[in-house]
Amino acid sequence: MSESNITEISVPLEVDVAIVGAGIGGLAAAVALRQVGITAHVYERTKALQAIGGAVVIREPSVRLFEQWGVADRFYAEAVQLQGIDVRDSEGTPIGTIAADLTGEGNAYSVHRADVHALLLSGVDQQCVHLGMTSVEAFEDGDRGVVRFADGRQVRAKVVIGADGIKSVVRKSIDNDALIFSKLVVLRGLAPSAAMPEDMPNDRLYSWEKDSRQMLLLPLRGGNEVAMDTIMVRDTPPQDLWTSEVPTSELLDYFQGFDPDMIKLIEAGTVPVRANPVYEREPIAIWSTAHITLLGDAAHPMAPRAGQGANQAIQDAGALARALSGDGMTNIPDALRRYHEERAPLTKKMQLASRSSPAIKPLPVGK
Numbered sequence: 001m002s003e004s005n006i007t008e009i010s011v012p013l014e015v016d017v018a019i020v021g022a023g024i025g026g027l028a029a030a031v032a033l034r035q036v037g038i039t040a041h042v043y044e045r046t047k048a049l050q051a052i053g054g055a056v057v058i059r060e061p062s063v064r065l066f067e068q069w070g071v072a073d074r075f076y077a078e079a080v081q082l083q084g085i086d087v088r089d090s091e092g093t094p095i096g097t098i099a100a101d102l103t104g105e106g107n108a109y110s111v112h113r114a115d116v117h118a119l120l121l122s123g124v125d126q127q128c129v130h131l132g133m134t135s136v137e138a139f140e141d142g143d144r145g146v147v148r149f150a151d152g153r154q155v156r157a158k159v160v161i162g163a164d165g166i167k168s169v170v171r172k173s174i175d176n177d178a179l180i181f182s183k184l185v186v187l188r189g190l191a192p193s194a195a196m197p198e199d200m201p202n203d204r205l206y207s208w209e210k211d212s213r214q215m216l217l218l219p220l221r222g223g224n225e226v227a228m229d230t231i232m233v234r235d236t237p238p239q240d241l242w243t244s245e246v247p248t249s250e251l252l253d254y255f256q257g258f259d260p261d262m263i264k265l266i267e268a269g270t271v272p273v274r275a276n277p278v279y280e281r282e283p284i285a286i287w288s289t290a291h292i293t294l295l296g297d298a299a300h301p302m303a304p305r306a307g308q309g310a311n312q313a314i315q316d317a318g319a320l321a322r323a324l325s326g327d328g329m330t331n332i333p334d335a336l337r338r339y340h341e342e343r344a345p346l347t348k349k350m351q352l353a354s355r356s357s358p359a360i361k362p363l364p365v366g367k
């Protein structure tokens with residue numbers, strides 16, 4: 001997450017909208033709601049927002065929302081519009097190029113997750129972001145949703161939005177389904193683009209592959225940095241979702257025999273390589289109760305295969321703000337139902353199309 005100067009003054013415990021989780025989806029929801037005149041308070045487990053993570057691909061429909069929300073300038077300053085997907089063999093010989101617009105949605109951009117996080121944070125009233133608050137339970141109580149935190153405090157809200165990611169606590173108030181470890185782990189590193197081979201302009205996604213080994217390179221920060229993503233199979237997940245470090249030597253061993261230029265790039269890494277487990281869930285039929293709803297990974301986690309996790313969280317935020325705008329806050333159960341009806345069919349398809357675990361059931365034919 002991004003560095004910030006948020007200082008805690010007092011934590012409001014009775015609010016209109018309480019968002020649990022200040023990740024991409026939670027902050028996008030706060031920005032989108034602010035645009036339609038609704039103040040949302042965001043409660044985040046992390047004590048300090050830090051710039052960790054790697055590349056996310058952001059697609060045109062999400063960028064259009066950034067424009068509506070007044071945060072697109074910061075996006076364009078950091079993001080790199082992908083000029084294509086270049087596939088190379090293990091010796092670095094080009095095999096072919098694919099258009100970057102895999103989804104038919106228009107332009108695709110590569111950007112550091114922390115930069116997206118920072119631009120969304122800039123669109124939120126800083127006094128509405130409350131750090132160091134780990135939610136442990138959410139429940140309905142009369143005409144309010146209630147979130148209970150680890151320190152015993154409780155927040156009551158007309159709307160509770162669970163944007164607390166793949167291991168969502170808020171989701172448990174709606175469905176107690178199982179989290180599935182896909183046995184895939186993404187190793188994420190970062191290098192300066194100056195360390196890239198001369199014949200590889202840093203304006204596209206590269207896939208360097210042999211058999212099951214694959215290194216993905218994605219341009220970041222106006223093309224000055226390059227993200228290095230590798231997916232490995234492991235029997236057990238790393239302990240932490242986003243912060244577990246692995247020695248660079250593990251990546252070097254894995255790519256033994258590949259193009260020496262790739263080895264040099266790995267050696268030029270500027271940050272610790274982190275191992276992020278890929279978890280998945282089955283789609284659930286309902287995301288909302290009367291005053292509690294879900295958004296982003298809490299609602300429909302997606303394996304990174306299609307690069308849609310951040311996009312769908314951002315687009316959920318746009319849809320939820322539209323549903324709650326106007327007189328939406330006067331009939332909240334109805335607004336949450338409309339939000340679910342708009343978003344669930346599409347995100348279910350994407351969730352299943354991105355699946356990587358055999359434990360996730362395929363879509364029935366024709367759906």
Ligand SMILES: Cc1cc2nc3c(=O)[nH]c(=O)nc-3n(C[C@H](O)[C@H](O)[C@H](O)COP(=O)(O)OP(=O)(O)OC[C@H]3O[C@@H](n4cnc5c(N)ncnc54)[C@H](O)[C@@H]3O)c2cc1C
Pocket residue numbers: 001020021022023024025026043044045046052053054055056113133134135136163164165166167168169188242295296297298304309310311313
């Ligand atoms: C630190 C971090 C780094 C990431 N790096 C990458 C990356 O490099 N590439 C990539 O493709 N995806 C990455 N992701 C995941 C990606 O951001 C999401 O899959 C996607 O953007 C959907 O966003 P989300 O808001 O639903 O979930 P997330 O962005 O994961 O946000 C969830 C938020 O909820 C908070 N939270 C969790 N549990 C609680 C709780 N009990 N109480 C309060 N708050 C809670 C988390 O700390 C987090 O801030 C990262 C996520 C995080 C948190």
